Amino acid sequence: MPPAYVKPYVKRQKNDATDAEAICEAVTRANMRFVPTKTPEQQSGLVLHRTRHLFIRQQTSVINAIRAHLAEFGIVAPVGRHGVEELLAVVADPNDKRVPEIACACLSALGAQLRRIKEQILEFDRLIRAWHLSNEMSKRLEEVPGVGPVLATALVAAVADPKSFRSGRNFAAWIGMVPKQHSSGGKNRLGNISKQGDRYLRGLFVAGALSVIRYAKIHGTKHRPWLTALLARRPTKVAAIALANKIARMVWAMMARGERYKEPVALAR
The missing domain is CATH 1.10.287 (Helix Hairpins)
Structure with a gap:
């Protein structure tokens, strides 16, 4: 279990006994998240x-x-x-x-x-x-625009079980590329990206997204309507975060379902 999820169950002072009690209490929670064992x-x-x-x-x-x-x-x-x-x-x-x-x-x-x-x-x-x-999975992940050998191998090494994430959004949140929430009373308040996940993977995803944007600006963005519309209303770095989030969700789907990258319809024409 991640230590941060056990911390709320520690009572007052920290010692081996209270830590063990907190672990025993946390492990019984139905919605507790566990860290898969890596090979x-x-x-x-x-x-x-x-x-x-x-x-x-x-x-x-x-x-x-x-x-x-x-x-x-x-x-x-x-x-x-x-x-x-x-x-x-x-x-x-x-x-x-x-x-x-x-x-x-x-x-x-x-x-x-x-x-x-x-x-x-x-x-x-x-x-x-x-x-x-x-590595077969690493080679499949490289087919995604913005994903190179470094990011592909880092994903294969860091993600022990892709199916442990319920959705692509959960995977993006684990990396730290979703907005922070401070919602209350039925009002949704979203802030900047949380940056609470894997800093190394997040940096690689953002670098890959920036390379896609740079290539699109040189060779034209007409084949990427979603990215074109995003760059028209947002600064480049903000668009890079959004694109990195999108790439992370695609990567999770490929890893969890064993699929290959499929080009969007606008790109396949």
């Missing part, structure tokens, strides 16, 4: 994704450190990976005397660390791609 393969996939995500955060941290240290000496570069390469070229140039020797030694170490992290991330990408090609 060793799924758990290994989660380890792979979490390790890759950790290395990506470390890469960002190292890049920010290089930029910040060189900015102290008045050396800045454009945003993006090419800008970082320009900064490292300045550090590696023996004829450039703008950076003191001690600072150059430290920045060279950071540059070497950055290269090692990038090589490891590429190795993780290779492992994810290999696992994706060996």
Whole structure:
């Protein structure tokens, strides 16, 4: 059971006895939700994704450190990976005397660390791609626009039993892509998206939705009337959240029913 669902049954102080009592009380509830057990393969996939995500955060941290240290000496570069390469070229140039020797030694170490992290991330990408090609469900999920090997394998690893969700909306709520509710007295009050679910999956879904929107803006949105109407009345990022919610529901239907992706009628023409 999720610990958050057991917490309301804890009486006053927290200790092993009250925790055990709360668990015994929660497990008897008819509407209690239970966490399905993952297979060793799924758990290994989660380890792979979490390790890759950790290395990506470390890469960002190292890049920010290089930029910040060189900015102290008045050396800045454009945003993006090419800008970082320009900064490292300045550090590696023996004829450039703008950076003191001690600072150059430290920045060279950071540059070497950055290269090692990038090589490891590429190795993780290779492992994810290999696992994706060996998993039938992951290959079926990739057929959905906005879903690539990274998101497909993350879904296969994270969702132990798709049928444990009653609907696509419940699945989207588990990820954290439905509005927060503060309803009372028969009045429905909906706020921003809850962000209470899986942060990693939510980020991948939103990135996939943004890629679909970017492709549609370049090649035209006439074949996607729903997305066209949405972009006409909402900002791009708001539309991306709505599209990510839609993609999540389609993915759940495919996983729960064992179906393949079917193009909408407007796209099939």
